[in-house]
Amino acid sequence: MSNSSSLTHFLLLAVTDRRELQLLHFWLFLAISLAALLANGLILSAVACDHHLHTPMYFLLLNLSLTDLGCICTIVPKAMHNSLWDTTTISYMGCAAQLFFFVFFLGVEYFLLTIMCYDRYVAICKPLHYGTLLGSRACAHMAAAAWATGFLNSLLHTANTFSLPLCQGNALGQFFCEIPAILKLSCSQSYVRELGLIGVSDCLGFGCFVFIAFSYVQIFRAVLRIPSQQGRHKAFSTCLPHLTVLSLFVSTAIFAYLKPPTMSSPSLDLALSVLYSVLPPALNPLIYSLRNQELKDAIRKMMTG
Known part of the structure; x- marks a missing residue:
């Protein structure tokens, strides 16, 4: 039995024991x-360089690309390092930072999708x-509020989680550091405060x-009242990317965290965590x-000079 004050590192979940699969x-x-760095980098460059894209919608898309880059750079490098060097360790401070x-970044992304x-x-x-309602100043204020709320939320969760006494070892059942995996290592009844924070x-x-949900009900009602089919198609096409991204983000996260315990297994949990992270x-x-x-036109123009 180890105490959190004496912990120097955690053990992450190994993807596989076979060396060939680790390299794969x-x-x-x-x-x-x-692919994520290239695609998000192209979007950031296109929105920043093309003055035709200096609108609230593309400003929010630029912020979304920043959060996507942050998520990738937070999770993937350590997982790649562990697979390449056949190790599962991560330092205590490294786990807290991750x-x-x-x-x-996950919280900011969800808030940005709400603003979008x-x-x-x-x-x-x-x-x-x-x-x-959505001038440049109002849009900047909402984006800043999303980043500030995400920062405060993450700071509270991280400080609260790592203040808990850990007495169930140091092996995390996940390939990266996340709150549920660390709560499983805490002493009995010591994580009630963190559960309350998670509830908030x-x-x-x-x-x-x-x-x-309410906004999209109103959007669909307004679109269906558009008399021309071309107008309806154009309105739907502006909403479809956002709705697709939101569905992918929410559905994978909900299924990963709220699936029945009978469906839980190391391989399934690992696959789901990759899906949503x-x-x-x-x-x-x-x-x-x-x-x-x-x-697409802005990216093409930027790449062809």
Whole structure:
């Protein structure tokens, strides 16, 4: 039995014991991370360089790409290092830093997706008031609020989680540091405070989800009232990338954390954690680029000079 004051490192979950599969995992994560870095980097450069994209929607997309890059750079490098060098250790401070940045970027991404939903709602349901409700200053303030709220939320969770006494060893049942895995190592009844904090965060997240659901109900009602089929198609096409990214983000996270205990197994938990922590940041820029002609034109113009 170890105490948290004497812990110097944690043991992460090994993807596999076979050396060939470890190397395959390394190359797979390397390909995903390079694809995510390239795609998100192109979006950041295109939005920053093309003055036609200096609008609230693309400003929020730029912030979303920053959070995607943050998620990838927080989780993937350590997993690649452990697979390449056949190790599972992570230092105590390294684990705390990884948990802080992962919760931070994940929270900011969810808040940004909520703001982007509001952007689509105003653009479709209240187009005459778009400049008033979502001017450059209002958009910057909302984005800043998302980053500040994500920072505060992550700071509280990290400080609270690592203040708990840990007396169940140091082996985490996950390939990166996350709150549920660390709570399993805490002493009995010592994690009630953190569960309360998680409950508050869940209420905030559920409130955002209700707002998103209500907004899309209003959006679909407004779109269906558009007389021309071309107009309806154009309105739907502006919402589809956001709805796809949001569904991918929320569905994988909910299933990973709320699945029945009978379905839990190390291999399934590992696959689900990859789905909600690694794949969305890599797929988000692809989803937005495929359905957005303005963004594709800006990227093409930037690459061809």
